[in-house]
Amino acid sequence: MSRKKTPRSKGASAPAASAPPAANGSRPARPIGPPPPARPSLGGGDFYNVAFKIMLVGDSGVGKTCLLVRFKDGAFLAGTFISTVGIDFRNKVLDVDGVKVKLQTPGCACRCRSGTQLARSGSAVSPTPTTATPMAWLTEIHEYAQHNVALMLLGNKVDSAQERVVKREDGEKLAKEYGLPFMETSAKTGLNVDLAFTAIANHPPPHRELKQRSMKAPSEPHFRLHDYVKREGQGTSCCRP
Numbered sequence: 001m002s003r004k005k006t007p008r009s010k011g012a013s014a015p016a017a018s019a020p021p022a023a024n025g026s027r028p029a030r031p032i033g034p035p036p037p038a039r040p041s042l043g044g045g046d047f048y049n050v051a052f053k054i055m056l057v058g059d060s061g062v063g064k065t066c067l068l069v070r071f072k073d074g075a076f077l078a079g080t081f082i083s084t085v086g087i088d089f090r091n092k093v094l095d096v097d098g099v100k101v102k103l104q105t106p107g108c109a110c111r112c113r114s115g116t117q118l119a120r121s122g123s124a125v126s127p128t129p130t131t132a133t134p135m136a137w138l139t140e141i142h143e144y145a146q147h148n149v150a151l152m153l154l155g156n157k158v159d160s161a162q163e164r165v166v167k168r169e170d171g172e173k174l175a176k177e178y179g180l181p182f183m184e185t186s187a188k189t190g191l192n193v194d195l196a197f198t199a200i201a202n203h204p205p206p207h208r209e210l211k212q213r214s215m216k217a218p219s220e221p222h223f224r225l226h227d228y229v230k231r232e233g234q235g236t237s238c239c240r241p
């Protein structure tokens with residue numbers, strides 16, 4: 001089967017700016033500006049079905065940036081303590097039950113108590129209490145975050161006895177008081193770092209989220225972050241230094 005060729009005239013005048021692109025490929029001149037960005041290639045690709053925003057909040061120096069870097073790159077920023085002003089490049093796509101879930105950190109690892117960032121951020125928040133002030137953060141989160149936010153309490157730097165400020169029992173007690181799952185982590189050794197993030201990626205289970213969006217299906221039973229952490233944490237010394 002042969003295709004009929006459209007006759008082209010070399011000297012044809014350019015179409016008017018408002019005209020649709022011509023079938024022969026000649027288009028109105030593009031507005032001046034950078035070309036569209038190339039599709040990023042992040043190993044398995046940057047395609048995703050659902051996206052969740054994650055914020056790590058906590059006092060300066062507790063290890064928020066290091067946790068993000070450990071999760072994203074599997075590396076530890078030893079001793080490089082430069083207080084974060086902004087960090088906006090930590091996206092990672094996980095496969096959860098065949099669904100591509102993109103975890104995004106919006107703007108910064110937050111230590112500002114304004115709350116505006118929490119209000120804007122949307123999805124999931126993980127405070128990191130190695131200091132004695134997690135309650136102030138929790139109050140702030142409850143005040144400003146969306147009601148369907150997934151919260152988790154992390155105690156970081158468990159690899160170092162000198163750096164520890166909160167005893168594990170106290171962390172567990174506080175988490176219980178606020179009804180939060182609790183985990184001790186180490187950005188240095190990687191202990192529980194992946195687990196903490198994948199637990200968030202599973203909340204709510206992404207396939208349910210997709211189903212609800214596309215079919216407006218009735219809600220399935222409430223996803224229990226506690227149970228997920230308990231189940232998946234077994235054998236990975238969750239909550240153990």
Ligand SMILES: Nc1nc2c(ncn2[C@@H]2O[C@H](COP(=O)(O)OP(=O)(O)OP(=O)(O)O)[C@@H](O)[C@H]2O)c(=O)[nH]1
Pocket residue numbers: 058059060061062063064065066067077078079080081082083084085109110111156157158159160163185186187188189
């Ligand atoms: N031993 C140990 N040190 C850690 C760990 N996580 C972070 N650090 C160190 O703690 C310091 C502060 O870490 P950051 O990740 O920059 O802390 P931050 O919470 O992002 O600090 P701000 O940007 O000021 O909010 C750095 O020197 C890190 O190397 C950890 O799990 N174990």
